[in-house]
Amino acid sequence: MSSSLGFHSLDEERAMSLAVTGSVPGWLTGSLVRNGPGRFDLPDGGSVDHWFDGLAMCYRFTFDPGNGGDGPVEGTGDTDAVHYRNRFLETDAYEQAEAGEFDGGFATGETTLRDRLAGLFTDPYDNTNIVVERVGGQYLALTESPRAVVVNPNTLAVEGHSQYDGPAPDGQLACAHLKRDPATGTLFNVETAFGRTSNYHVHALTGAGERRHIGSVETDAPAYMHSFALTQRYVVLTEFPLRVNPLSFIKPGRQGPFIERFEWQPDRGTRVIVVERATGDIVADPVTDAVFGFHHVNAFERDGGTEVVFDLETIPDATAITELSLDSLRNGEIDAISGRLERFTVDLGSPTEPSRYGTDSASVSREMLYDDGTSLPTVSPARWCEEHRYVYAMSMDQPATGWATGVMKYDTERDEVAEFETGGEYFGEPIFVPGPADAADAGVVLTVALDTTAGHSRLIMLDGEQFEERARVELPHAVPFDFHGRYFPELRARQAG
Numbered sequence: 001m002s003s004s005l006g007f008h009s010l011d012e013e014r015a016m017s018l019a020v021t022g023s024v025p026g027w028l029t030g031s032l033v034r035n036g037p038g039r040f041d042l043p044d045g046g047s048v049d050h051w052f053d054g055l056a057m058c059y060r061f062t063f064d065p066g067n068g069g070d071g072p073v074e075g076t077g078d079t080d081a082v083h084y085r086n087r088f089l090e091t092d093a094y095e096q097a098e099a100g101e102f103d104g105g106f107a108t109g110e111t112t113l114r115d116r117l118a119g120l121f122t123d124p125y126d127n128t129n130i131v132v133e134r135v136g137g138q139y140l141a142l143t144e145s146p147r148a149v150v151v152n153p154n155t156l157a158v159e160g161h162s163q164y165d166g167p168a169p170d171g172q173l174a175c176a177h178l179k180r181d182p183a184t185g186t187l188f189n190v191e192t193a194f195g196r197t198s199n200y201h202v203h204a205l206t207g208a209g210e211r212r213h214i215g216s217v218e219t220d221a222p223a224y225m226h227s228f229a230l231t232q233r234y235v236v237l238t239e240f241p242l243r244v245n246p247l248s249f250i251k252p253g254r255q256g257p258f259i260e261r262f263e264w265q266p267d268r269g270t271r272v273i274v275v276e277r278a279t280g281d282i283v284a285d286p287v288t289d290a291v292f293g294f295h296h297v298n299a300f301e302r303d304g305g306t307e308v309v310f311d312l313e314t315i316p317d318a319t320a321i322t323e324l325s326l327d328s329l330r331n332g333e334i335d336a337i338s339g340r341l342e343r344f345t346v347d348l349g350s351p352t353e354p355s356r357y358g359t360d361s362a363s364v365s366r367e368m369l370y371d372d373g374t375s376l377p378t379v380s381p382a383r384w385c386e387e388h389r390y391v392y393a394m395s396m397d398q399p400a401t402g403w404a405t406g407v408m409k410y411d412t413e414r415d416e417v418a419e420f421e422t423g424g425e426y427f428g429e430p431i432f433v434p435g436p437a438d439a440a441d442a443g444v445v446l447t448v449a450l451d452t453t454a455g456h457s458r459l460i461m462l463d464g465e466q467f468e469e470r471a472r473v474e475l476p477h478a479v480p481f482d483f484h485g486r487y488f489p490e491l492r493a494r495q496a497g
Contacts, residue, residue, distance in 0.1 A: 003403035003426050004330045005452045006481035009039040010057065013087050014476050017064075020080035022471030024065040024461070025444065027436055031062040031491035032446050032459075033132045033153070034428075035141055036482020038088055040326055044100045051324045051481075053105040055097055056089040056129035056141060056149075058156045059479065061446075061459055064493035082459065082473045083493060087156035089141055091149055093127035105258075126161065130176040131484035135187060135205055138162065139488075144226065146174045146191055153491050168213035169193060169201045173222075177295070177484075178205070179230035182384050188214070188235055188277075190228050194246040198222045202235050202275055215280020217273055221245055224262050224318075229299035229310040232385050233278070236299055236310055236346070239271040241290045242318045264318050266290035272346055272364050274308055284308075284348050284362035292318045297341070298379045300387045308346040311369065311391065311412075313339040313377050323400075334403075338373035338396035341410060342366055370410050370417070373398035376429035376484070380443070388412065389440045392430040395419050403481070404428075407447050409467050418467040425449040425458075426481070432464060433487045441465050446487070448479055 037054020041047045048054055062083040088094060096102050105127055128141035128149040140148040140162055150159040164170050171191030178187045187205040192198065200222070202214040214235065221243040229236035244262045270291050274284040291314045299310035315337050322328075323336040349361030373396035379388045389412055394404035406421030407430040421427075428448045435443040443464040450457045457479040461471040 002332055002452060003450070003481075004332060005455070005478050006403060006426060006450050007040060007051065007326060007330050008478065008480060009041040009054075010086075010477060010480055011039070012477050015085040016476065017067075017081045017083050018473045018475070020082060020471050020473050022080075022461070022469070024063050024080040024082075024471055025435060026065050028063045028065065028433065028444060029492050030433075030487055030489035031060050031153075032431060032433075032485050032487050033139070033491070034059045034061075034448065034482050034485035035129060035132050036484075037129050037480055038086075039097075040480075042097055042100070042102055048102075048105070048326060050105075050326055051329055052129075053127070054129060054480065055094050056091065056127055056143075057086060057480075057482075058089060058132060058141065058151060059086045059448075059482070060084070060153075060156060060491075061473075062491065062493050067493065080471070084473075084475065085156055086479070089128060089149055089151065089156075090158050091126040091128065093125060124163065124172070129483065132486060133178050133187070134486075134488060135162070135178070142174075142176055142178070144173055144176045146170060146172070153488070164211055166211060168203060168211055169199070169216060171199070171201055175225055175227050177227040179228065179235075180381075180384060181230065181232065182381065183232070188228075188230055190225065190235070190237060192222045192225070194222060196247070198246050200225075200237055200273075202237075202280070204277070213280075214277060215275050215282075217275065217282060221265075224259070226294040227296045229296040229312075230385055231299045231301050231308055231310075233276060233301060233305060234283070234299075234308055235275045235277060236296075236308060237273040237275070238293070238296070238312065238344075239273060240292045240318075241265045241268040241270060242292060243268065259321060262318075266317070272344065274346055274348065274362075284346055286346065286362045286364040288344070288364045288366060291316065291342075292320075293339075295339075295377060297377045297391055298384060298388050300385060302345075302387070306348050308348065309343065309387075311341060311343050311377075311388075313374055313393075314342045315339060332402060334400045336400050338398050338400040339375050339377070339393070340368060340398075341370040341374055341377065341391060341393075343369050369412060369415075371398065372417075373400065374408070374410075375404055378429065378431060380432045380434050380440070381487075382434045383440070390432070392432050392445060394427055394429060395421070407445070407462075409441070409445070420462055420467055420469070422449070424453060425451050428481060429484060430462075431485050431487055435464070439465060444470065446485070448475075448482070450478060450481070452478075
């Protein structure tokens with residue numbers, strides 16, 4: 001069994017109703033929207049160089065319990081349906097690739113760094129293949145660019161671009177993951193602005209889509225940051241020692257993919273920067289040993305707000321970036337440390353004045369929660385900014401020798417793991433959807449699995465408490481391994497035309 005099928009190019013776009021084997025709970029009437037690379041091969045006969053650079057494709061799964069769609073599955077009597085649609089995001093980057101003019105992205109291309117930076121200022125990259133988020137009344141496909149793509153949530157058609165144009169300071173790179181405070185609905189993001197004095201600008205996006213500048217953090221050498229953490233009172237930046245000298249951008253003649261200009265500088269350690277949401281003040285910036293990571297799992301406060309706790313999926317260094325090159329993945333040549341769930345606790349120190357803490361007395365400690373191998377960890381959206389008990393993730397070997405053959409549920413209170421695997425499928429990111437019951441794991445877990453023997457993918461629904469299969473839906477094709485999904489309860493079946 002080889003996972004190379006997960007890195008093929010999918011040219012087929014479909015819109016259809018699919019029967020369910022098993023049963024969908026009656027309360028599950030929204031949509032899971034996933035995003036990721038749908039095409040790696042280019043019309044000129046070449047291909048992108050890295051998994052992260054595949055051309056964006058979105059997938060929508062709309063749950064319609066009690067509606068048979070195309071009819072029951074033979075021999076089961078089940079009549080639930082899932083309405084499925086997949087579609088390329090026909091962005092500027094997509095059109096350029098179709099015209100044979102694709103000039104690279106995260107780890108593809110040979111433009112000079114000087115030209116690449118000029119593009120960040122004048123024509124930001126829009127191959128938005130990371131995730132789809134709801135911002136105000138719009139659904140935006142995102143990548144590590146301040147230029148988002150507006151997606152019609154029903155048809156998945158591109159309806160334009162969204163990029164901030166106002167008085168608040170902005171940047172040339174952005175964290176791919178917005179963080180939402182579920183108590184207020186406010187979204188937060190961090191952008192990096194390059195210059196002789198570089199800054200991380202922290203912003204809040206209100207329910208109406210308006211943007212407010214929270215504060216800025218100076219840095220002498222910007223770090224690569226894919227995500228950050230959020231609590232009820234704080235935004236937490238993890239400045240890994242994968243850094244770039246911003247002045248190198250203006251030097252002519254240096255060519256290569258953008259990410260290769262960042263250098264691993266472990267002597268710097270990892271700086272943890274805690275920014276107060278209300279004031280924009282830096283209330284702590286302790287440094288711990290060098291580590292790298294893509295995804296912050298969740299964060300919360302403890303001991304009356306004097307401690308900030310966040311879980312981060314860590315790896316020892318940034319070599320995983322090169323391990324995810326397309327050639328390595330297609331050849332099954334994965335040889336890297338898998339993600340590990342690690343807990344960071346920032347002690348903000350003694351109060352120096354009301355609502356402020358002295359950065360000099362702050363400290364950070366680390367605790368390894370689970371080191372057997374994870375990827376793309378998530379928690380229940382009902383626990384964002386609150387203390388969580390369960391973490392869901394792809395279940396990986398440690399070290400990684402291939403793709404995930406299962407998904408897992410880690411209990412942080414009991415230090416216990418439940419795993420689901422079938423022995424013949426490769427799995428993607430698991431998404432927990434909370435149900436109406438009160439239990440922390442009462443709900444369902446949604447994941448897409450690739451059956452390489454059958455040559456197609458399926459959507460698998462697990463019972464949240466038992467972590468056993470509840471339902472599955474056979475898809476009409478093999479879906480390339482994607483990145484992230486969001487469940488939107490407001491996107492119902494009647495809108496799924």
